[in-house]
Amino acid sequence: MISRRKFLAALAASGAAVPVARGAALEPPRAIDRAALVRRHDPLIRKLDPLAPLSVGNGAFAFTADVTGLQTFPEEYESQMPLCTLSQWGWHTTPRPPALVGKEFRFTPYDTHGREVLYHTSGEGQKELYDWLRENPHRLHLGRIGLLLKNNKGEEAKPSDLSDIEQRLDLWAGIITSRFRVWGEPVEVTTAVHPDTDLLAVSIESSLISRGMLAVRFAFPYGSPSMQAADWQNPEKHRTQVSKLAPGRALLQRRLDDDAYFVLIDAEGGATLGQEKEGEHELLLKPSGGTRLDFVAAFSPQSIGGRPPTASAAFDASRRHWARFWGTGGAIELADSRDKRALEIERRIVLSQYLTAIQCSGKLPPQETGLTVNSWYGKFHLEMHWWHAAHFALWDRLPLFENSLGWYEKILPSARARARQQGYAGARWPKMAAPDGEDSPSPIGPLLIWEQPHPIFYAELCYRSRPNRRTLERYRDIVFQTADFMASYAFYDRKTRRYVLGPPVIPAQENHPARETWNPTYELSYWRFGLKAAQAWRERLGMKRRPDWDAVLADLSKLPVREGVYLAHENCPQTYTERNRDHPSMLAAYGILPGDGVEPETMRRTLAKVFKEWQWDETWGWDYPMTALTAARLGEGESAVRALLLETAKNRYLPNGHNYQRPNLPCYLPGNGGLLYAVAFMAGGWNGAPRTNAPGFPSDGGWNVRHEGLSYNVLRTL
Numbered sequence: 001m002i003s004r005r006k007f008l009a010a011l012a013a014s015g016a017a018v019p020v021a022r023g024a025a026l027e028p029p030r031a032i033d034r035a036a037l038v039r040r041h042d043p044l045i046r047k048l049d050p051l052a053p054l055s056v057g058n059g060a061f062a063f064t065a066d067v068t069g070l071q072t073f074p075e076e077y078e079s080q081m082p083l084c085t086l087s088q089w090g091w092h093t094t095p096r097p098p099a100l101v102g103k104e105f106r107f108t109p110y111d112t113h114g115r116e117v118l119y120h121t122s123g124e125g126q127k128e129l130y131d132w133l134r135e136n137p138h139r140l141h142l143g144r145i146g147l148l149l150k151n152n153k154g155e156e157a158k159p160s161d162l163s164d165i166e167q168r169l170d171l172w173a174g175i176i177t178s179r180f181r182v183w184g185e186p187v188e189v190t191t192a193v194h195p196d197t198d199l200l201a202v203s204i205e206s207s208l209i210s211r212g213m214l215a216v217r218f219a220f221p222y223g224s225p226s227m228q229a230a231d232w233q234n235p236e237k238h239r240t241q242v243s244k245l246a247p248g249r250a251l252l253q254r255r256l257d258d259d260a261y262f263v264l265i266d267a268e269g270g271a272t273l274g275q276e277k278e279g280e281h282e283l284l285l286k287p288s289g290g291t292r293l294d295f296v297a298a299f300s301p302q303s304i305g306g307r308p309p310t311a312s313a314a315f316d317a318s319r320r321h322w323a324r325f326w327g328t329g330g331a332i333e334l335a336d337s338r339d340k341r342a343l344e345i346e347r348r349i350v351l352s353q354y355l356t357a358i359q360c361s362g363k364l365p366p367q368e369t370g371l372t373v374n375s376w377y378g379k380f381h382l383e384m385h386w387w388h389a390a391h392f393a394l395w396d397r398l399p400l401f402e403n404s405l406g407w408y409e410k411i412l413p414s415a416r417a418r419a420r421q422q423g424y425a426g427a428r429w430p431k432m433a434a435p436d437g438e439d440s441p442s443p444i445g446p447l448l449i450w451e452q453p454h455p456i457f458y459a460e461l462c463y464r465s466r467p468n469r470r471t472l473e474r475y476r477d478i479v480f481q482t483a484d485f486m487a488s489y490a491f492y493d494r495k496t497r498r499y500v501l502g503p504p505v506i507p508a509q510e511n512h513p514a515r516e517t518w519n520p521t522y523e524l525s526y527w528r529f530g531l532k533a534a535q536a537w538r539e540r541l542g543m544k545r546r547p548d549w550d551a552v553l554a555d556l557s558k559l560p561v562r563e564g565v566y567l568a569h570e571n572c573p574q575t576y577t578e579r580n581r582d583h584p585s586m587l588a589a590y591g592i593l594p595g596d597g598v599e600p601e602t603m604r605r606t607l608a609k610v611f612k613e614w615q616w617d618e619t620w621g622w623d624y625p626m627t628a629l630t631a632a633r634l635g636e637g638e639s640a641v642r643a644l645l646l647e648t649a650k651n652r653y654l655p656n657g658h659n660y661q662r663p664n665l666p667c668y669l670p671g672n673g674g675l676l677y678a679v680a681f682m683a684g685g686w687n688g689a690p691r692t693n694a695p696g697f698p699s700d701g702g703w704n705v706r707h708e709g710l711s712y713n714v715l716r717t718l
Contacts, residue, residue: 041350045167050080052655057358061087061198062371069178069189072146081666082228086371091137092223110504120441139378141230148215174322194314195321199298201314216285225377264304267295330395330710339702351657352672360388361400383451387670393461394680411437426484447506453530483534508585519570525589528596565606581618591629621659621671625678632696683707684715
């Protein structure tokens with residue numbers, strides 16, 4: 001018979017779930033019922049809630065629906081969480097105003113240890129150009145699809161005409177089923193997105209169809225940099241050309257200035273499709289009778305040929321896809337815990353997996369609001385890419401992460417040109433960009449540096465997931481060019497005989513002036529991690545270490561400490577009394593990172609001081625999982641859970657799973673991705689973690705943490 005000690009060791013090595021409580025009797029692990037785990041958190045909506053629309057998508061395309069399963073009442077959601085149809089490829093650029101034609105942006109000079117370096121940080125004297133560059137290109141709402149419901153008097157339905165609302169997102173199938181009554185008559189709408197093509201599938205059942213009281217309206221806007229990604233007030237600025245292919249089927253070509261895309265609408269059962277008036281941007285799909293209408297709408301940047309999949313085929317594909325998604329990769333179950341907080345954390349975990357899969361797994365880095373609404377004009381922030389997608393590697397879903405890593409290879413030439421223009425070696429990555437990789441002007445973004453080591457971290461995640469020569473060869477240029485920039489950016493101060501970062505620099509905690517900031521704690525630790533990893537990359541390839549990288553590693557400044565705690569940066573005016581808001585980024589050195597240069601007891605005092613004195617109402621959604629990661633590494637499981645569930649405005653998770661931040665940022669995917677990253681470590685452990693199950697959770701007997709399928713070989717080396 002196997003001994004108790006050997007049994008425990010085997011469980012710990014496998015990552016299987018055992019009771020967390022110390023001293024509890026051991027029992028053989030049982031597999032997680034994944035379907036039950038997922039489906040008990042299906043969002044169920046019983047009233048029109050402007051902050052709880054539901055989305056379906058495939059990582060590159062998403063459709064967000066109101067309680068009817070379509071976009072029938074957009075005005076009700078417009079100011080809170082607009083109903084959009086967004087894609088990774090759908091962008092619009094407004095024409096450059098005539099006054100700006102030929103104008104070049106004027107860069108701002110910053111003294112950098114006696115050398116002038118130019119940054120695009122100021123709009124002074126060039127505001128119109130500054131704004132145009134920031135706002136263009138912007139992501140585009142591809143089209144609104146909603147029900148047109150009219151009573152016997154010809155009056156359109158209002159939200160108040162709806163009753164008996166019951167809308168459920170079946171997470172295991174990726175399908176929204178919306179049931180309601182309008183004027184007392186039942187309607188059922190089924191909605192899904194095909195997993196392999198940017199196609200919306202819809203099935204509608206109602207007696208209203210046979211009575212001519214239900215149709216489907218398609219409407220198309222001009223582009224806008226707003227949160228709504230749409231301008232409905234200027235129909236003369238764009239064109240919708242309709243080519244009818246058959247009854248109920250038409251190909252639309254949409255043109256907005258120099259941008260174009262196509263929409264193929266295909267309905268079954270003899271429905272008719274047409275414009276109400278020539279030249280308008282609205283079409284009506286009218287059923288010919290019966291009680292059911294099935295149709296699909298396919299969107300593409302290129303013309304669409306052939307017949308698209310039917311609605312039923314798309315629903316079947318969605319069911320197969322999501323069953324595979326949930327049935328593979330990692331799973332964490334907390335529902336058997338006695339602690340009352342466990343079920344809410346489990347809900348957030350499940351919904352965050354779904355939301356990041358449909359919005360953060362495409363070929364480009366995602367914007368902070370994913371494919372739900374626009375934020376910062378739809379552009380993506382490279383420092384946030386880590387928070388959106390790094391968790392995929394820990395949950396054994398690496399391909400969903402690698403989908404977007406090829407983009408760094410495509411923009412490498414412009415990143416090298418940026419570094420060269422500033423007098424540095426290697427590649428300097430942009431902060432806020434569109435697909436072309438050009439950095440947008442900003443008073444803060446160009447001076448941030450914490451996104452620079454990210455590509456090395458990403459490559460390490462890939463290598464630790466798949467440690468072979470192919471991985472090394474694929475990412476070597478990205479790793480080496482990034483490390484070259486990092487080494488050349490560090491300045492050797494001969495007076496103090498050390499390398500320093502900045503000035504000018506703005507740390508991850510962005511409320512510090514660039515010219516008065518140097519040696520931020522998190523960034524110093526990240527420089528150590530990145531350069532060490534780059535040297536290891538060379539050695540894995542059989543190459544010699546770079547002496548210049550080693551020189552920086554040997555003499556890089558120590559992490560700044562005052563009054564026994566880590567500072568945001570070396571020149572902080574006081575210790576957490578003047579600028580204790582925004583991100584408590586000093587914690588990231590022992591949370592996001594494994595702690596290069598960190599003294600754990602100093603970090604423990606830092607964590608306690610942050611909990612006590614930080615202005616948590618002025619933080620952001622990813623600050624809570626970052627704090628939890630740091631607490632977990634320090635062995636403070638209760639503090640980790642406390643951080644995940646801190647009751648603040650920006651740590652609110654809506655019924656649809658979105659992390660709310662503020663009115664113009666109603667959803668924030670870095671919070672969801674950060675949560676998944678943190679709980680993977682809390683459940684599966686980390687390098688140097690106690691060899692117990694779920695070492696990052698409290699050990700007070702209140703938590704029963706079951707986990708399986710996580711990438712333990714990655715977790716336990718970070």
